[in-house]
Amino acid sequence: MEEFDDDEIVKKIMHVMRNAPHGTIYTYEGLEMILIMAAYDQDISVAFVDDGVYALKKGQDTAGIEVKGFAKTFLALDGYDVEKLYVDQVSLEERGLTEDDLVVDVEVISSAEIGKMMTEQDVVIQH
């Protein structure tokens, strides 16, 4: 936790996306939470692990399941100053994906590195 002014506290908050984007609402409501928290000038990062990496996959077409697609909303995070997007390399590889399959620029890192980052957070919220 870094403290700037007396009452200006900036906390390190990591959101962890673990589920496929559709099938449950966790990822979508998680994204809604990130967009709100982004307005509070905190040190926010997002980690995509396990099926969570599918949330960023290019070319999703949700018309058939009559659910709103939101992959492109991750592109908007940059405009909210949420620039720390981390993707677990093993999770990507296990699913036959590479960084080129993702809609947004991310940092692909090892599980150990993500784990280390988690220990450095003030708050970790899993979705």
Add this chain to the structure above:
Amino acid sequence: MNIGILLKEGPYNHQASDTAYKFAEAAIKKGHTIDAVFFYNDGVNNSTGNMEPPQDDRHIGNRWVGLCQKNNVKMMVCIAAAKRRGINDDVLIDCGEITGLGNLTDIAIRNDRLVTFGD
């Protein structure tokens, strides 16, 4: 220690609300302060005042009301998640407060820990 709780699962369907309650109870007993319980995802279903479980079962809604009245724990319900699931002021438990995710952010900032319960 000051602690906030984020509860992401509905009552009875999932153990998370029981565990969150038991955690809060135990933490208070140890002298910690539970600032607030924030209901998100299907967790907002914990905030409905119309629960009527069988008499030999625990009453999860009443548990939250008790925690609020006895220990001043705020019960906050995310408005976006609540609206999707048909929860509004008309059905809310005593102590329940429909509010925004900004309040969850404040809870995360002002407490020593934010503890999440759910899948």
